[in-house]
Amino acid sequence: MNASSRNNLQKWRDLNIYYYQDIERFYKTFIQKDTKVLEVGSNLGYLLNSLQPSYGLGIEQNPDAVEQAQIRFPQLDFIVSDVESFCSSEIFDYILLANTISYITDIPQALNNLYQLCQPSTRLILTFHNPSWEIILKLASLIGQRMPLPQLNWLSYGDVENLLYLCQFEVVYHSKRLLFPKQVPLLAWFFNHVLAPLPLLNQFCLNEYIIARPIFHIPTTLHCSVIIPARNEAGNIESCIADMPWLGDNTEIIFVEGGSTDGTWEEILRVQQKYSDRFNIKAYRQSGQGKKDAVWQGFEIATGDVLMILDADLTVQPRDLVYFFEAIASGACEFANGCRLIYPLSKASMPWLNRIANRIFAFLLSYLLNIQIKDSLCGTKAISRQNYQKLTANRDFFGDFDPFGDFDLLFGAAKLGLKIMDIPVRYFPRTYGKSNISHIQGGLILLKMCFHAAKKIKFI
Secondary structure (H helix, E strand, C coil), rough: CCCHHHHHHHHHHHHCCCHHHHHHHHHHHHCCCCEEEEEECCCCCHHHHHHCCCEEECCCCCCHHHHHHHHHHHCEEEEEEECCCCCCCCCEEEEEECCCCCCCCHHHHHHHHHHHHCCCCCCCEEEECCHHHHHHHHHHHHCCCCCCCCCCCCCCHHHHHHHHHHEEEEEEEEEEECCCCCCCHHHHHHHHHHHHHCCHHCCCEEEEEEEEEECCCCCCCEEEEEEEEECCHHHHHHHHCCCCCCCEHHHHHHHHEEECCCHHHHHHHHHHHHHCCEEEEEEEECCCHHHHHHHHHHHHCCCEEEECCCCCCCCCCCHHHHHHHHHHHHHHHCCCEEEECCCCCCCCCHHHHHHHHHHHHHHHHHHHHHCCCCCCCCCEEEEHHHHHHHHHHHHCCCCCCCCCCHHHHHHHHCCCCCEEEEECEECCCCCCCCCCCHHHHHHHHHHHHHHHHHHHHHHH
């Protein structure tokens, strides 16, 4: 490669370094380190290198870019290829198309090829330009502020979503960012970190991002572990087991008792012995404090392929767990979130004011996490063991912020780009004991969760 060609490629990156660094910031937020990453249209390799993959492969049609990238980042692999003809025996954790789909001449063929490189947990992450910016970007090229480009595919979000679905991919995350793509002190920060995430202004952002998952049909011959945190729930323990359905090939039930004073531990041991011929029941005393600690302890002990939480207060009945198991085991979703706001609710089970507050907070969290949930506080949830292990490996990103464990799971699932789905449950008043959470305390915790989501996901 001659010096002129090298300098030309680097010149355009340096001229728009703020723009490229913003793309890298987004990808680094959602991609775990030490994973296998394929980048389609890798250009000079900076994005791929910033992700610190255990194995990174970049494919690029420009031989000059491939040569320079391989010299600059020898720990990564780069090859000259177009995506329509590319094939590999490797299976990747992440496949990236950063502003690449606009250049592809046969998009369905490209996506079909990429599908062959996926496993169920693979995430396809795409960046493309908002079509409303077409005239602005062409003008930027004319005045020398952007690399001159050939004719491009100008795709809307609906176009890309449709093409993905036709090629067996399902969108699980969609967002827009970057209102002001040039680094101007204070002005760029205000436009891009304050204004750009706001609902109406967000529609005018330059870059659109999609995270999609491959659609696979997964066999349902899986084992299930149900974690039941219990503190002062002696009167509910037997009903947890008596009404429990059989889930998958084997149903493991794990009680984690948290320092009760009403004989809950003794009741767990009695029920364990009584129903030992029906279920694999395990009983543990909590080593720490709080529901989060109990859930984490139970998940670490569990041996099932699908992990669930059932609150021992039985406001959600065990019989509804069938729908959580089927949703995860079939691959319909990857994180099943209980929703109590579908079926009719009595005032005793959830007062009107609580319902309104729950809907408001669910709306806020949906906006802040770029997901769709209707109920933010239902304790019944399910996730596969494989995805839970990924979530725990990524916990440092959010820190120790959640006393319940529910939001730790929900936030972690959103960051991993998991398919999140609401599962309707029937919600009943308690028949024994009382709640350990006051309405004021719960509201303050929800506000804290919203601020945390804003800081870590939305306003970055």
